[in-house]
Amino acid sequence: AGALGAYAYLRRRRGAGAGGGSRTTGWGGQPPTTTALPLPELDAKAGALLVETDDAIRTSEEELGFATAQFGEAAVGAFTAAVAFAQSELTAAFRLRQQLDDAYPEDDPTRRRMLDEIVARCAEANRRLDAEAADFDRLRDLERNAPQALAAVEAHVRDLTGRTTTAGATLTALAGRYADSAAAPVASNAEQAGERLLFATSSLGEARAAVDGGDNGRA
Numbered sequence: 033a034g035a036l037g038a039y040a041y042l043r044r045r046r047g048a049g050a051g052g053g054s055r056t057t058g059w060g061g062q063p064p065t066t067t068a069l070p071l072p073e074l075d076a077k078a079g080a081l082l083v084e085t086d087d088a089i090r091t092s093e094e095e096l097g098f099a100t101a102q103f104g105e106a107a108v109g110a111f112t113a114a115v116a117f118a119q120s121e122l123t124a125a126f127r128l129r130q131q132l133d134d135a136y137p138e139d140d141p142t143r144r145r146m147l148d149e150i151v152a153r154c155a156e157a158n159r160r161l162d163a164e165a166a167d168f169d170r171l172r173d174l175e176r177n178a179p180q181a182l183a184a185v186e187a188h189v190r191d192l193t194g195r196t197t198t199a200g201a202t203l204t205a206l207a208g209r210y211a212d213s214a215a216a217p218v219a220s221n222a223e224q225a226g227e228r229l230l231f232a233t234s235s236l237g238e239a240r241a242a243v244d245g246g247d248n249g250r251a
Contacts, residue, residue: 071140071143071144071147074144074147074148074151075132075143075147077147077151078125078129078147078150078151078154079129081150081151081154081155082122082125082126082129082150082154084154085118085122085125085154085157085158086122088118088157088158088161089115089118089119089122089157089161092111092115092118092161093115096108096111096112096115099111100112110164110167111164111167114160114161114163114164115161117157117160118157118158118160118161119157121153121154121156121157121160122153122154122157124153125149125150125153125154125157128146128149128150128153129150131146132146132147189232189233192225193233196225
């Protein structure tokens with residue numbers, strides 16, 4: 033799907049239990065989803081989210097590897113950044129967990145604040161990864177429908193080529209009737225359009241070869 037529009041990133045398959053949502057308070061705040069929980073329950077929730085988020089990131093990294101091989105780095109660049117961001121959030125959350133489990137116990141308010149931050153960081157990591165799902169769906173659809181999409185783009189390029197040829201002939205006729213200064217502002221337009229169409233035609237040729245060879249992902 034590269035020459036047809038290599039945009040979009042990766043859907044990740046995570047368990048339904050991983051927390052979503054966006055961060056609504058600073059790390060020192062108390063998100064309303066956790067403030068009512070007793071500390072033991074909040075502790076258990078934070079622990080479960082750490083495991084689920086770690087699993088989600090591992091799955092995402094595996095899918096990212098497959099997608100990079102299939103579509104190229106450019107097509108999955110934003111999801112690569114999203115996975116890196118999610119990993120940084122998870123790393124910070126695990127550091128907090130380690131601090132909570134060390135030999136120096138925190139008082140209850142501090143413990144709650146740190147657990148809230150773990151929950152919030154895991155939620156933010158999941159939110160960032162989930163944000164890429166729709167774009168990845170579009171990329172997968174483009175791969176599945178590559179022959180039809182390619183045919184539509186080829187037809188559009190043929191139409192543009194004809195219009196560019198007509199425009200070039202018109203400019204040539206105008207140049208013969210009027211002073212050069214009159215046509216100067218648009219004199220190079222047809223030439224520039226022709227160069228871009230040549231590039232598009234070359235890219236479409238590569239895409240056509242890929243589709244004809246059964247490699248829709250490379251197209």
